[in-house]
Amino acid sequence: MVRAYKLGILWLAVSLVACDGGGPGSISGEVGFFSSSSAPSIRTSERLFAQSQPDDFVPGEVLLKFRPGLSLQRVESLQAGGVALQREEELEPGGLALYRGVADKAQTQAAVAALARRPDVLYAQPNYIRQLFKTPNDEFYEYQWHYPAIHLPQAWEIEDGTSRTITVAVIDSGIVSAHPDLPTPVLGYDFISDPRIANDGDGRDNNPEDTGNVAPGAPPEALSGYHGTHVAGTIAARSNNNLGVAGVSWGARLVHVRALGVGGGSDADILAGLRWAVGLSVSGVPPNPYPAQVVNLSLGGRGACSPAWQDTINQANNQPQKPILVVAAGNSAENAAGFTPASCSGVITVGATETRGLRSYYSNYGARIDVMAPGGDVTVDRNGDGYADGVLSLLKDDRETGAAQFVYAFYQGTSMAAPHVAGVVALMKARRPDLTLAEALDILKGTAAPLNSSQCTGRPSDRIPSSFPTLQGSDCGAGLVNAQAAVSAAGSLTPSFTLQLSPATASLSPAVGSSVEITVNIARIAGFADPVSLSLSGLPAGVSHTLSPNPASGNSSTLRLQVDSTPAQGSYTLTLSGSGGSLTRTVGLPLQVAAPPPPPSVQGTAVVALFVAGNDIDASRSGVSIVSQAGLRAPYSIPDLVPGDYVVIAWKDVDGDDEITPGDYLGGYTDASGNLLLVRPTRSGIDVPLGVLSGTGSLRLPGSEVSLLPRLRQVLRR
Structure with a gap:
């Protein structure tokens, strides 16, 4: 009699170990942390003139100013470097004049050099071609202070993202697809598996529409955030279209990966979404036809980078297109080392600055920060434009209907900083498609403007308490990104490491x-x-x-x-x-x-004997014992069990949330190979080792969708 159960990632064979019959019996033994046994691996749940390039000038034209006292009437024509030049225009009375001749660029440069050597010449230079920084005509661009802050208009002169299509995945809350300032087509997938979190009536599907993060029935003032739409707009809103705002990249292809809903999102859904975004396989989901070259993750939570996160990131980084992952540092004004995915390796971790170029009061900091980017501060209007100093991007207003719903709003956060960097990386990749993470990091860090200690600390600011520690400049990484310098450098790499x-x-x-x-x-x-x-x-x-x-x-x-x-x-x-x-x-x-953790205690552990009835569990015939004794191990006994087959599972709810979650202790009665064993009462010596949960998963009966874990909780709530 052998059955198979799936516990986390393990298939556990179930064998019969007792066949006692008769009346009610008991199952007893010890539960705890046994040094001699190995617990099973259980996993659950602003505008200026552009600086011209050296060869960007009009051939045959020279701007020339003689030293004071020399009349221009005496210099109607001249010879320099083999080029005959005639005075064409007096630009400054008695001073600067434009001379023109027939010459190519090299001859013009030679003429300029010859003129500059004359003792009667104050200066001579080619007639450089200057252009306005590429400034989009979007209606509200003047309020996007955050783009001039990182020299983005100058970067657009080099690359605006339209020369080559770069795919950027936004792993977030999905997208408001009807927003008129959103690039089309709308591509992506919904990875939220729980319909209650998805708030769209179903689980995973091919529609990444953001239905909001407010549960049905909430009052009208409880507006949804539409976070993913705001993030996507910063990266690649439709630009230079006389509407709304501009995106960092004017030509990126957006792939919207919906993984956050009501109350957030699980690691399982987010990591599945990350895998799919970069072209890795996800069970039950069709392949992504547009594997991302850049991924934005404006999300996270407390805790150092977990193995599941790091493993998935490592796999993503090894994809052929070498995707570059950009993540938000977090908004807790704490060390980013204590947050995931900010603390993971293989990503670009981004902190936030405000209009003065100081670290925003909320931004996480520390050695794990790579660069900073504008995240804003909606509590003030320091730049005097009449609006809060947040980052302006796309949004939806639930209180309105029709076209009036599609609005633009100021948000703040490292969630708003990260997409600036993701967009800049997309521009860099448009210029150099084979750009790697290492190269991107080297360029971004090498071209950033460092913050000093005071700037990184963020003072003066009335939002930073006197008790806040004084930070070092390095706590803000290499400093504020410079899009112009980074995009320029991406075009010509030099040997480095x-x-x-x-x-x-x-x-x-x-x-x-x-x-x-x-x-x-x-x-x-x-x-x-x-x-x-x-x-x-x-x-x-x-x-x-x-x-x-x-x-x-x-x-x-x-x-x-x-x-x-x-x-x-x-x-x-x-x-x-x-x-x-x-x-x-x-x-x-x-x-x-850190101090070593206190030794675990089994006190409060529930040891449950689940009665196996065909392909289900009969809670009415199951039993439970709550361990009252403290220590690493303690005895238990479950009396009055009717004859039949049982599986014995022990669970200690460490965080008290009444859910089996990472950090709890879980174990089962198994053999040395980790096979979960069937037990018939009366039996003693049924020792149950406990282990710490480290991920997500389930325990189901074979041939059935019935999960054992809810049955376990059902027994405990009787």
Whole structure:
């Protein structure tokens, strides 16, 4: 008699281990953290003239000014560098004049050089062609202060995103497809599996429409956020169309991946959406015909980067098109090392600035920040345009009907900063399609405008309390992005390298002997081949390190941190430096030295014997025992069980949310191979090892859609 059960990612074979008959019996044993056994791996749930290029001038024309006292009437014509020039126009009375001749660009430059050497000439220069910065005619562009802040109009002179179609995936709350300022066609997929969260009547489907994040029946003033539409508008709203606002890229293809709904979204849905966005397979979902080259993730939550997130990001980064993932740092005014996906490696983590170029009061900070971008501050109007200093983009107003619904609004947040960078990366990719993450990071960091300590701290601002720590400039990464410089640099790479850490954060326990290993990836750009010498600074007393190999001639080295004595608990920022050739690169490593967690206790654990009735569970014939004893292990006994087959599952609800969620303890009575065993009362010695949940999943009966976990809760609520 063998049955198969799926628990998380494991198929657990069920074997009969007791066949006692007769009247009511019991199942007893111990539940806890057994050092001699291995718990099963269970997973649940503004405008100026442009600077011309050196060769951007009118051939044969020279602007010339003689030194004071020389009459222009005496210089109607002249010879310079083999070119005959005639005075055509007096631009300044008694001063600057335009001379014209027949010459190509090289001859013109030679004439200018010859004139500049004359002692009677104050200056001479070619007649450069100047153009207005490319300024879109969108109705509300003048209120998009955040674009001049990053020199985006100058960048548009180089690349506006229309020369090559770059696909940008927006993993967010979906899209308001009827908004007239949204590029078409509307592409994407809805990855919200729970209809209640989706708020659209079903689960996953091919319609990424944002139905709002307010549950049905809410009062009219409870407006939905339509966050994904606002984010998408910053990246690629229809631009130069006499309507609304402009996007960073004027020609990007948007793919909308809906993963957030009422109350947010689960890791499972978000990660599935990320996989699909970059062209990885997702069970039951047709392939994405437009794998993203850039992905924007303006979302996240507390906690260091989890293995599931890092694994999925690693797979995404390995896709043939080499997608570049841009993520928001978070809005808690805390260290970004404590947030996911901001703390993950293999992504560009973006903090937020306001109109003065200071860190916005809410923006997360720390060594994990790569660059900053405008996120705004809707509590003030410092620029005096009559509106709150937020980021202006597309939105929907639930209180209106028809065309009046489709509006534009100011939002603030690192969620608004990240799409600025995603859009700039799309422009860079339009200029250089094979641009990699390492190259993009090297360019963005190398061209950014650094923030000093005061700017990064964000003062003066009445929104920052006196107790807020004084930050270092490096806590805002390389600084505020410069779109013009970044897009320009993307067109011609020079040999360089950049350092990336995996994982991007580290934690140690004060216990002597505690250690952690970090892979130092040396991304070599444009044929850079020199050895890289590595060094680490910022270590607290009591922690040592090794780097091997060092110097590194290859593409990686291993950094090992080791606790040698008892370091002070707290947060530290280590700096890893690499020097090779004439270049030096640094990367920050957040280190948390924390007290060891208290030993787990089994007190409050529910041990449940679930009665197996065919392809279902009979809650009425199931039993439960709540462990009252503290400690790593304790006895339990479930009395008065009717004869039959049972599976024994133990669960401790650590966070008290009455749901089986990551961080809870879960276990089952299994054999040494992890096979869940059937038990018939009376039986003793049925010991149940507990393990910490680390993901999402389910436990179902074979041939049935019935999940055991709700049945377990049903028994507990009787």
